[in-house]
Amino acid sequence: MTASGVERAVTYAVLALFSVLCPGADRGDRADRDAPARGAADRGRAAPLGQPGTFRSAWDAGGFGRLMASSVLVSASVVALTTALCIPAGYAFGTMRFPGATPIFYVMLAGMVVPFESLIVPLYYTFRDAGLTDTYWALILPQTGLSISFGTFWMRAFFRSVPVELADAARVDGASSWRVLWRVLVPIGRPAILTMVVLVFMWTWNEFLLALVMISDQSHRTAPLGLSTFQSRYGVDVPSVSAAAVLVAAPVVVVYLLTQRQFLRGMLAGSIRG
Amino acid sequence: MSSSPVAITFEGVVKRFGPVTAVDGLTLDIAGGEFMVLVGPSGCGKTTALRLLAGLEAVSAGRITIGGREVQGLPPRRRDVAMVFQDYALYPQMTVYRNLAFGLESRKVPRAEVRAQVEQAARRLELDGLLDRKPRELSGGQRQRVALGRALVRHPQAFLMDEPLSNLDAKLRVDMRAEIAALQRETGVTTLFVTHDQVEAMTMGDRIAVMRAGVLEQVDTPDRVYAEPANVFVAGFIGSPAMAFCELTARRQGDRFCLGNGALQLEVGVEEVPETVRPWSAEAGMAGPFEGVVDSVEVLGRETFLGVRAGEGVRLTARLEGSARHELGERLRFGVERGTAHLFDTQSGAALAHSV
Numbered sequence: 001m002t003a004s005g006v007e008r009a010v011t012y013a014v015l016a017l018f019s020v021l022c023p024g025a026d027r028g029d030r031a032d033r034d035a036p037a038r039g040a041a042d043r044g045r046a047a048p049l050g051q052p053g054t055f056r057s058a059w060d061a062g063g064f065g066r067l068m069a070s071s072v073l074v075s076a077s078v079v080a081l082t083t084a085l086c087i088p089a090g091y092a093f094g095t096m097r098f099p100g101a102t103p104i105f106y107v108m109l110a111g112m113v114v115p116f117e118s119l120i121v122p123l124y125y126t127f128r129d130a131g132l133t134d135t136y137w138a139l140i141l142p143q144t145g146l147s148i149s150f151g152t153f154w155m156r157a158f159f160r161s162v163p164v165e166l167a168d169a170a171r172v173d174g175a176s177s178w179r180v181l182w183r184v185l186v187p188i189g190r191p192a193i194l195t196m197v198v199l200v201f202m203w204t205w206n207e208f209l210l211a212l213v214m215i216s217d218q219s220h221r222t223a224p225l226g227l228s229t230f231q232s233r234y235g236v237d238v239p240s241v242s243a244a245a246v247l248v249a250a251p252v253v254v255v256y257l258l259t260q261r262q263f264l265r266g267m268l269a270g271s272i273r274g
Numbered sequence: 275m276s277s278s279p280v281a282i283t284f285e286g287v288v289k290r291f292g293p294v295t296a297v298d299g300l301t302l303d304i305a306g307g308e309f310m311v312l313v314g315p316s317g318c319g320k321t322t323a324l325r326l327l328a329g330l331e332a333v334s335a336g337r338i339t340i341g342g343r344e345v346q347g348l349p350p351r352r353r354d355v356a357m358v359f360q361d362y363a364l365y366p367q368m369t370v371y372r373n374l375a376f377g378l379e380s381r382k383v384p385r386a387e388v389r390a391q392v393e394q395a396a397r398r399l400e401l402d403g404l405l406d407r408k409p410r411e412l413s414g415g416q417r418q419r420v421a422l423g424r425a426l427v428r429h430p431q432a433f434l435m436d437e438p439l440s441n442l443d444a445k446l447r448v449d450m451r452a453e454i455a456a457l458q459r460e461t462g463v464t465t466l467f468v469t470h471d472q473v474e475a476m477t478m479g480d481r482i483a484v485m486r487a488g489v490l491e492q493v494d495t496p497d498r499v500y501a502e503p504a505n506v507f508v509a510g511f512i513g514s515p516a517m518a519f520c521e522l523t524a525r526r527q528g529d530r531f532c533l534g535n536g537a538l539q540l541e542v543g544v545e546e547v548p549e550t551v552r553p554w555s556a557e558a559g560m561a562g563p564f565e566g567v568v569d570s571v572e573v574l575g576r577e578t579f580l581g582v583r584a585g586e587g588v589r590l591t592a593r594l595e596g597s598a599r600h601e602l603g604e605r606l607r608f609g610v611e612r613g614t615a616h617l618f619d620t621q622s623g624a625a626l627a628h629s630v
Contacts, residue, residue, distance in 0.1 A: 165363035168330050173378035174351040187367040
């Protein structure tokens with residue numbers, strides 16, 4: 001569907017209006033908050049978000065170098081584990097008939113429908129008893145578990161959409177189930193797999209609550225937790241938190257941009273008869 | 275390469291999908307090196323039978339042997355058969371070369387030998403210039419050749435072909451029909467070819483096996499199936515245009531019976547009905563004892579088919595040489611050539627007499 005000229009003009013007008021309003025609101029908020037401390041003369045002179053210095057100071061103040069490294073480690077581990085587990089699981093559920101396949105799959109799906117917030121307290125005690133709080137495992141294992149539900153569901157849908165003749169042809173050609181998966185199906189499933197990778201990466205990277213509960217040790221904190229650095233009893237340092245939010249969001253945007261084409265293909269897979 | 279052609283047998287093979295019986299007690303012997311065509315309408319179980327032989331489905335009951343070895347418990351890769359699929363099933367991410375080589379590589383054939391075999395198969399199928407292309411860069415006919423090449427390159431004990439020509443246009447289909455038949459003769463590999471197209475069945479097979487609703491109705495050479503169909507179903511399925519049927523009433527006249535329906539009357543020594551008549555049994559001169567109304571005209575250039583309604587429930591197709599000029603609704607007189615009618619039992623459908 002192509003947007004008409006009028007729709008496009010309206011879209012741009014709304015975006016332009018908000019672009020003008022947002023920096024103004026930012027300055028106003030900052031000015032109000034700091035007013036008692038700085039006096040009326042300083043009103044409206046907050047450092048604008050667009051200045052590179054704001055990003056640098058936010059980066060340094062929040063210690064984002066280390067936080068980012070933690071986030072990269074956790075996200076990469078979760079993505080790697082999820083991918084390694086969900087591809088074979090989706091393949092089994094999508095292409096094989098075995099006893100109990102349907103009930104097991106529904107148990108898997110339960111992971112997608114149970115609200116994570118309801119599990120976090122028992123999860124905390126379990127990890128504390130196992131001595132895993134304040135370790136990366138406390139972030140990697142629960143998030144991998146959470147992602148497996150979606151990943152298996154997603155990969156199963158992909159494997160079911162692949163013409164069954166492809167796998168059949170490979171089996172008759174002498175390939176084992178494992179070889180059929182890795183040599184025939186995974187290469188054609190790249191868009192679906194990349195889509196799963198991007199989504200899982202995004203969810204893991206942005207995870208806040210789990211990290212807040214499981215991690216108190218500074219050295220294991222992840223980037224989203226760094227945003228709380230700019231929150232104090234008196235309020236929020238909006239330009240710094242905004243700059244930090246941009247920094248925290250940047251890797252997700254970069255990953256999305258790098259994989260955009262495949263990602264969209266994966267999202268649309270099966271929607272149009274090819 | 276398999277040293278000598280192997281025989282394939284189905285012995286009382288049954289396949290059930292839940293409450294549905296797709297193949298019901300199939301017993302079929304395919305001789306070594308034979309080109310057997312399994313033909314029948316959609317949903318008759320012919321593809322399921324092929325998949326059972328390939329190992330892509332598990333049999334519910336019965337035995338399948340390839341070269342005397344029972345295979346029903348073996349996975350596809352241990353059966354040493356090659357299969358050509360209706361939609362080709364080429365690996366889209368691989369080049370033609372890799373598609374051809376995949377089966378050999380899966381069997382851990384040394385790389386130099388893989389290359390030699392692939393190049394040989396590519397030359398045979400005129401794919402030499404296409405080895406670096408991906409399937410999406412090929413025409414339908416070229417894809418079909420790659421699918422054939424993938425089967426050929428492995429030198430399997432049997433070729434299994436599942437309606438491999440159904441996605442080709444009419445002209446290419448005729449060419450590929452000849453190509454596959456020639457390839458099979460050259461290699462001498464036992465072949466089971468599944469199709470719903472009776473022209474393919476008649477022109478390609480050493481023998482044809484006609485299936486309906488999971489049951490094998492008749493196995494014989496194409497000309498015998500055509501000349502002596504075992505029952506009404508086979509008679510109606512084989513032959514183009516299809517055999518015309520009409521139900522006749524039998525009246526005893528001494529030791530003979532007169533079978534009739536309106537103007538159609540036939541005197542025979544048996545007492546069963548109905549009679550069926552091949553379309554070209556109508557006499558070309560259009561002079562005869564019977565009369566009917568033309569209700570369809572198909573001019574094909576070299577010949578013309580006229581649909582003639584000749585009585586209640588009686589519709590015959592007459593074949594005329596050349597482009598005959600007849601109008602819809604026209605009344606025609608025609609005769610039935612002696613020795614071209616077949617008689618079948620109305621209850622069981624079994625054949626009672628041929629060439630009446």
